[in-house]
Amino acid sequence: MSGIELRELREGLVATVVGAGVDEFATNWLLKRISADPDALESVIRMTLNGSARLDALKSTGLMDGGPQPALDAIATMTAEALAVPSAAVSLLGGDEQFLAGYTAAPDAPERWRPLSMSICKYTVVSGIPFIVDNATTHPLLCDHPVVLSGEIGAYAGIPLFNADDQAIGTLCTFEQRPRLWTRGQIMVLQDMADVAAAKIFG
Incomplete structure (x- = not known):
C-alpha cells in the first residue's frame, strides 16, 4: 500500500x-x-x-502491566455518573490489544483486556478526534462491528488522551447497549473528564 x-x-x-x-x-x-x-x-x-513514538509514550505510563488503578477506576465511575450512563472506561491501546485501565466494572473483570478486533476506541485513537456515535447499529464504521452485532454497544462516545508530545495512547469513553442522543453538554463533560484522566496518567 x-x-x-x-x-x-x-x-x-x-x-x-x-x-x-x-x-x-x-x-x-x-x-x-x-x-x-x-x-x-x-x-x-x-x-x-504500532508507531514507535506512540508505543514509547504508552510504555512510559507504566499502565500496561495490568495492575489495579483505583484512581482511573474512580475517574471512569465519576464519568459514568456525571453522564448518567452505565459504563465508562479509561481505555489504553497497545499494538494489538486494548486494556481498560480504568473501568466501572469490578477490578478483576476479564473484559478489561481485549483484542483490537473488539475495540471501538481504536478509531478514536487513530483519527485523533472525538468519536461520538448516537446509534452504532447505523454507523458506517460500526454497524458490522462484533460488539455492536452482539448488542453490547449501541451508543459510544470517546475522547482521545494525548501526552505532551501529541501522542494519543487511549481514550476516555462511555457506552451503553441502546442507541442514545449525546447532548452537547454531555460531550463537554466527557472532554473535561478526559482532561482529568490525561493529567492523572501523564502528570
Whole structure:
C-alpha cells in the first residue's frame, strides 16, 4: 500500500468519525475502499497504533502491566455518573490489544483486556478526534462491528488522551447497549473528564 493510499484512508477515517455531512466524498471513498478490500483500513490502524513514538509514550505510563488503578477506576465511575450512563472506561491501546485501565466494572473483570478486533476506541485513537456515535447499529464504521452485532454497544462516545508530545495512547469513553442522543453538554463533560484522566496518567 502506497503512502498516498495510507493518507487517503486516514483522511477518510477522520471524515467518517467526524460524521455525515463533513466530507461526504472522503467518507464514501473510504467505504468503497473497505468494501473492495476489508483489510485496508485495518492496515492503517495497525500502522498507527504500532508507531514507535506512540508505543514509547504508552510504555512510559507504566499502565500496561495490568495492575489495579483505583484512581482511573474512580475517574471512569465519576464519568459514568456525571453522564448518567452505565459504563465508562479509561481505555489504553497497545499494538494489538486494548486494556481498560480504568473501568466501572469490578477490578478483576476479564473484559478489561481485549483484542483490537473488539475495540471501538481504536478509531478514536487513530483519527485523533472525538468519536461520538448516537446509534452504532447505523454507523458506517460500526454497524458490522462484533460488539455492536452482539448488542453490547449501541451508543459510544470517546475522547482521545494525548501526552505532551501529541501522542494519543487511549481514550476516555462511555457506552451503553441502546442507541442514545449525546447532548452537547454531555460531550463537554466527557472532554473535561478526559482532561482529568490525561493529567492523572501523564502528570
